[in-house]
Amino acid sequence: MKKVLSFLLVVLLSFSIFAAAKTWKIGVLGPYQTENGMWVQQAVQMAADEINADGGILGRKIELVFQDTEGSTQKMQTAIIKLTTKDKVDFIIGGVGSGPVLANLDIMARQKIIWLGTGAASPDVTKKVAENYSKYKYYFRVGTLDSIAQGKSVGDFIANYLVPKYNVKKAAIISVDLVYAKEIAETAAEIAKQAGVEIVYTDYFPAGTADFSASFKKATEAGAQVIIDAIVTADGIQFTKQWYDLKVNAALVGAIAAALKPEFKDQTNGKCVYETSAYPNGGPAPLTTKTLDFFEKHENLYGVAPGFISFPAYNTLYVLKEALENAKNPDNDEDVIKALEKVVFPLGGDKGVAPVKFTENHDLVYGGDGASGIIFQWSKSGSWNAVWPYEYKTGEWEKPEWINW
Amino acid sequence: MYIFPVFKDYYLLNVFSIAVIYAVYAASWDFLSGFTGKENFGHAAFIAIGGYMIGFISSVYPIKPFLSIPLAAVVSAIFGILIGLPTLKLKGPYFALATLAVATIFEKLSISLSDLTGGEEGIYGIEFLTQGQISSFYFVLTFAVLAILIMYILGKSNFGLILKSLRSDEDAARALGIKINFYKISAFAVSSMFAGIAGSIVAHFYGYIGPDIVYPLSLNSIIMAVVGGIGGIVPAALGGFFLTFISEMLSEFGDWNQLLYTVVLILSTLFLPSGIFNYLGAKIRTIGSKAGEK
Amino acid sequence: MALLDINNLYKKFGGLVATNNITFSVEKGERVGILGPNGAGKTTIFNQVSGFIKPDGGEIIFNGENIIGKSPEFIAKKGIVRTFQIVKPFKGMNVYDNLKVATLSPKMKEEIKNETERKKWIEYIIDICELKNVAYTMTDLLPQGYLKKLEVAKSLAIKPKVVLLDEPFAGLTHSEIEPISKVIIKANEVSGTSIVLIEHRLKEFMQLVERVIAIDYGEKIAEGTPEEIVKNKKVIESYLGKGGEEIVNS
């Protein structure tokens, strides 16, 4: 009897160990001391908890291993090596900032680990996949939109809304002097130009600039009616405040990262009104049937609204879930990659919180039923409205009352 | 292989590689600043010159490490001389600000001149040091040991003795006929050369050079060298090695890690100004001599 | 021709004339003193002769060569070495290494062929300067008396032809002065080094030097043996006061 019992115990124990070992171990990369990193951490945790509560993926629970990259290439490399060799994770998700991600694609290739990216908006990231598919096929951009696509959404709004409605003829670029931001601004300006808008002034200021009055002055003196901005740093806050204080005679349209969250109102002391920014494939608009619920749930859970990186971060685990469930052999990387390539979360559908559809280079398909950029504006009444494209409109774009064109 | 189980652990191997490179950063800072008393607050500029040079070349021509390392050595030594010539007259805070200004100009330019430098995204796709992780580690280790050894021997030599005399009093050395400018420039050149080579090796190690891995080093080099102990190369190098090692191992702690780092710095300037490893070294020596007496 | 000829040395700082056409000479093996009240321009003369300050006019002929306006390094190599009023030991090293630094100067590089010779020479200097018991002590731990001696020893370690000693006795007790004074005389007598001395400790000063140049307000007011100088009216007025003679005679 004793023998039988102990035998049973051993069987039970080994079974439970076996069961415990059978999880999906996923490494999460992010600069957690920054807001971007926090978004990754919170949204991924939220998705993992949901999936686990729902029984996991193919019956296996998700186990997350967070590694702080501190915004540095070096820390990210150490983190990837630790995750792949020590923690032996099955997948990596996350990564914010193009520099570190670009530099570590080779490490990813060397470690042959599937990586679902959440940040790193440089078009060069997926260009690498295009250049050498077999080497870099492990990377998928689940988000955010690359800088070109972000620029497109701004440009489209100017070309298809502001130009026909307000007969805008002249615009200026004022943007932070960073590659990522410059690409957004220049792409937007290019589309505006095709719609007949003349770019009369261009200025790139270094991160940490205190005074924008000279730039605003020069832009308006050159006759600009619209200022195309792309400010991915926190400079966007004081930029907007100063624009409001100076009652600059040109509308502020572009991509100010700080403006893409409800706190912006407090950070500017309410001086954010009329500011207009494109939200890259996310935001409080019904992109899918789940988007608005997600927004609310995140706010309830963490006390803050999700940021623009939260959307792809949350999406990654659901993209992975769908791929694993459809893969021929979910433990074979090649099969998982093939299944990932087939994942589609359509615009307006009920999967994910933002549309996902991959190009053959593992970039997001932009436009159509793929990813999109929504233009939001801080209205005079203080609400934060989606104003473009029309399908998502929660309010009408308002011309700043001090502008006389 | 079995004697050193660490060598099978790729993660530790990677941390080791980074730590020995940081040991070179700290040691090369010490060679100029610890010896001559010219506190360089812009050591990152000297590291950047090596790293970015490899980056620039790589974007046109895939340069291999055996070529780029001697090239980096020459270019960064010349750069050290060029910066050294006008600034060597400056003392204390003036020299600190001049070097800080140089590093900040470099940083701003490497962000602004993005067509050349890749801006905040840096330059990637640089040829790897070697194909494998283990061979890369040995490469880095060999270089670090050699660099630290050379600087240590130079520091122990008559040349180093003169540098130390400059730290205490330049006029007293001049009165004896010592050509202080020659020695200061030489120290600049040596310090800059090793920093530049380390920078180029890092570029090859990561296959990347960018602002994130270079510019925080101005401060870090000072911290590592001062906490380790200045004026003897090896204590500074040990400071670089251990602080980096610990900081990499503690990277899960994020902000707490950085906070701890600064607390260590503050406490050691207040209570162990000679540096942890200088202090330990002295302790060991006194114990040794006591044992010898018995 | 004297070993060192200083002719019409002139230096102006802003509106203030620091040395006004000072002329004097130093013979080989001679011990010369420069006397004058604080601010008279004594150290400024040293600074000019040793090259630390560029004179505005005049000549400094050393060994037949005009060295005016040359760098301190050049002048030291020629064989003129100075000490400083405030001691300047090399900190963070011991006495032996302090002297070693001196032997590494270009002047001694030519004379010392190898490390054994260097060691011998340093030990010789340690010996004559009576620094043996502190040879391996860090300078940071040395009392003032030893530091003053080290200051002299360092200057002698480069085998100078002329040593300019700037107040080597300042801040020392009487018992501390004696050994230094002895070292100076020894160096002078053994190797024939000329000594130029600035000192306010008049008794010791007068005993040490053979000839005195008295200056005030940057001008030479008298020159002569110690006995002559203490009787000189101008010197008494400007500096010595009434007790001058007693000091020298005591």
Added chain:
Amino acid sequence: MFANFLINGAINSSIYALIALGFSLTFGVAGIVNLYHGAYYMVAAYLVYFFITSGIPSFISVVLSLLIVMVLGAFLMKYPILYLQKKGESIYILIFTLGSAYFTQYLFKLLFGASYYSIPSFYDKSTKILGEVIPGSRLFAFIVSVITIILVLLFINKTKFGKQILATSQDKYAAELVGVNTSMIFVVTMSLAALLSGIAGIVISPFLSISPNMWLTTLLKAFSIVILGGLGSIPGSIIAAFFMGYLESFVSLVWTSSMTEVVFLVIVFIFLIFRPTGIMGKKTI
């Protein structure tokens, strides 16, 4: 355009001058290059934000914050800095103050997070000068800076205590001989410097942002301006602050904003090499 240049240059310069003044005083009087100077600016801004959001009236918040910053400055000088100064090596003071500044940055990041904050304007009515709209918060910052600078100059030149500060900056030993307690003067000077930097941090918060890394550029600018004006020279610092303030406006006007900082630093570097004593300095180094 020219009016814009003139007015905004003056506003920026006055704030620079306010920050640089304290840095210069600390150096001139105590001979200390205090790399913590920018951190006072940050600490005051965060404290005001914290008090205001805790529901304390803004005037009281400001006074409280400034008092805390002054105590912090006095403490730093009285204990660690004077202790290090006695030990001799100036590098440890540089490293200690820089390390403490980073410590404060990381501490605030832990306490307040990486977000950027702002406080409401103390005065928010825009004014038109020479046809230019001047936001109230900037005008307020300008006026406060100018008044503070004038008050400090009066304090130093007219009061007994101020004269002791001046005496100490000219000759520490002579001051001690005539009975000035120089250690106490050092502590008061540091406290005053902290106050000036703190005021600057508070008046800029409504139109700039409060963040854990706001101190570094500020410090670098103050350091550069003070070197340019001549370390320790108060009029030199003020002149240099205006020179630099206008230079920045000028570069962004005729060239591009992205080069303002580079030009600024290149000029500092050139000055260091060719005229290390600065515009007004007479001290040799």
